[in-house]
Amino acid sequence: MSAISITGESTEMYLKSIVELEMLTAPPVAISHLAQRLGVSSPSVLEMVKRLAVQNLVTHTPYKGVSLTERGRRRAMAVLRRHRLWERFLVDALHLPWETVHDYACQLEHATAPAVTDALAAFLGNPTACPHGNPIPDAVGDVQPSVAVPLLELPVGQSARLAHIIYEEAILLEYLARRGLVPGARLMLEDIAPYQGPLMVRVDGSEHPAALGREIAARVFVLPD
Amino acid sequence: MSAISITGESTEMYLKSIVELEMLTAPPVAISHLAQRLGVSSPSVLEMVKRLAVQNLVTHTPYKGVSLTERGRRRAMAVLRRHRLWERFLVDALHLPWETVHDYACQLEHATAPAVTDALAAFLGNPTACPHGNPIPDAVGDVQPSVAVPLLELPVGQSARLAHIIYEEAILLEYLARRGLVPGARLMLEDIAPYQGPLMVRVDGSEHPAALGREIAARVFVLPD
DNA sequence: AAAGATAATTAGGATACCCTAATTTAAGGA
DNA sequence: TCCTTAAATTAGGGTATCCTAATTATCTTT
Numbered sequence: 001m002s003a004i005s006i007t008g009e010s011t012e013m014y015l016k017s018i019v020e021l022e023m024l025t026a027p028p029v030a031i032s033h034l035a036q037r038l039g040v041s042s043p044s045v046l047e048m049v050k051r052l053a054v055q056n057l058v059t060h061t062p063y064k065g066v067s068l069t070e071r072g073r074r075r076a077m078a079v080l081r082r083h084r085l086w087e088r089f090l091v092d093a094l095h096l097p098w099e100t101v102h103d104y105a106c107q108l109e110h111a112t113a114p115a116v117t118d119a120l121a122a123f124l125g126n127p128t129a130c131p132h133g134n135p136i137p138d139a140v141g142d143v144q145p146s147v148a149v150p151l152l153e154l155p156v157g158q159s160a161r162l163a164h165i166i167y168e169e170a171i172l173l174e175y176l177a178r179r180g181l182v183p184g185a186r187l188m189l190e191d192i193a194p195y196q197g198p199l200m201v202r203v204d205g206s207e208h209p210a211a212l213g214r215e216i217a218a219r220v221f222v223l224p225d
Numbered sequence: 226m227s228a229i230s231i232t233g234e235s236t237e238m239y240l241k242s243i244v245e246l247e248m249l250t251a252p253p254v255a256i257s258h259l260a261q262r263l264g265v266s267s268p269s270v271l272e273m274v275k276r277l278a279v280q281n282l283v284t285h286t287p288y289k290g291v292s293l294t295e296r297g298r299r300r301a302m303a304v305l306r307r308h309r310l311w312e313r314f315l316v317d318a319l320h321l322p323w324e325t326v327h328d329y330a331c332q333l334e335h336a337t338a339p340a341v342t343d344a345l346a347a348f349l350g351n352p353t354a355c356p357h358g359n360p361i362p363d364a365v366g367d368v369q370p371s372v373a374v375p376l377l378e379l380p381v382g383q384s385a386r387l388a389h390i391i392y393e394e395a396i397l398l399e400y401l402a403r404r405g406l407v408p409g410a411r412l413m414l415e416d417i418a419p420y421q422g423p424l425m426v427r428v429d430g431s432e433h434p435a436a437l438g439r440e441i442a443a444r445v446f447v448l449p450d
Numbered sequence: 451a452a453a454g455a456t457a458a459t460t461a462g463g464a465t466a467c468c469c470t471a472a473t474t475t476a477a478g479g480a
Numbered sequence: 481t482c483c484t485t486a487a488a489t490t491a492g493g494g495t496a497t498c499c500t501a502a503t504t505a506t507c508t509t510t
Binding site for chain 4: 010040041043044047048051062063
């Protein structure tokens with residue numbers, strides 16, 4: 001409303017989280033999942049979701065969940081584009097460590113005008129993927145769909161190449177990187193423990209197989225040979 | 226307070242405005258001046274100033290005005306540093322037009338972590354001035370003081386070189402640029418109209434002298450020969 | 451089909467901003 | 481010194497965003 005007020009930063013954070021969750025689980029996205037992802041209470045999320053619904057950015061089905069409208073999806077893709085471009089910039093130009101750039105990009109993504117976004121993309125040579133392997137939407141918000149599958153769904157004994165990692169928190173990325181799990185790494189699923197037990201993954205160039213919990217394995221996407 | 230909330234963006238905008246106003250007029254800064262600069266009502270400014278005072282960022286003397294504390298000055302300088310570094314980046318790397326980058330930098334300056342700021346400075350070759358000629362504070366917040374004087378105070382007939390322009394709104398910069406008034410330009414003050422009348426400035430390479438209002442002339446700093 | 455568990459929603463509050471209108475203070479000229 | 485005026489302050493509201501505790505709906509399980 002004024003020169004000072006923040007221009008829909010919350011809105012963008014919600015839209016981004018929704019689009020990310022829609023990629024993992026089929027829409028609609030549960031209020032509680034959003035709440036967990038954003039670190040905010042369910043009533044707060046519900047309230048915000050209602051505000052987003054009024055603006056025609058999401059559809060809320062009571063007791064079911066939220067899905068993005070076309071308008072909301074476009075806005076979310078624009079955020080994702082800015083986020084991943086900044087990540088490329090922070091790694092390629094500023095030489096900041098791979099695992100740390102996600103958080104910095106989360107701040108910059110909300111402070112970037114369209115003209116800056118386009119100029120940044122050109123400066124970087126219009127890259128098509130962020131440093132974690134995730135595709136960068138183009139200027140109209142289109143992404144080429146990934147054919148990679150979650151590591152969780154890779155058959156045992158099947159070798160594959162790591163394509164991308166979603167939900168790029170620094171902690172997770174550091175953990176994976178220390179085990180050689182970076183985009184492009186060759187790996188093979190050796191074993192899956194029963195119940196909610198870990199997956200044993202042999203990474204090329206590593207001495208020991210890595211043990212990954214299922215939560216983690218669901219975020220690592222691979223391209224089988 | 227939460228993962229979503231905005232981390233003191235307002236705070237930084239206030240501190241930045243205060244430091245800028247302190248450079249023009251002697252401290253303390255009047256509440257009404259701040260209000261005008263920020264485009265916000267006086268009661269709002271007063272309220273915010275009280276919040277800043279509680280955090281030991283400013284000192285408020287009732288009915289007198291505001292001054293930055295040492296802590297506040299450091300914070301303000303950090304904002305100024307980020308702002309001017311981003312301006313350099315937007316001009317030098319992204320090749321965006323000189324007059325437009327101020328507004329973009331105003332957004333980015335609040336979304337830049339210290340590690341990013343330092344890496345950005347290194348990437349740019351640790352520049353010492355922004356594209357509008359204003360000095361970039363170093364990592365500890367020190368600036369070399371400028372010896373430039375406001376154009377308003379230049380004696381008639383004295384030739385000089387344009388050093389820097391403060392308060393870099395796009396409108397003002399475009400106006401000046403169209404008249405050849407960019408940092409480094411050679412100029413001479415030809416005449417000053419009485420009362421609040423304009424200054425007549427002859428710019429090297431321009432056909433006609435430019436007429437500048439006093440509000441504007443107070444923002445243009447020059448180095449007399 | 452009833453009961454229990456889980457998720458969603460409502461109720462009731464808090465804080466950081468913002469605003470207008472009314473009042474008070476300070477400062478300078480008659 | 482007193483009065484006028486401009487600036488500062490107080491009073492009283494508004495919205496967006498967050499929270500906890502209480503209630504209600506849905507789903508699962510016996």
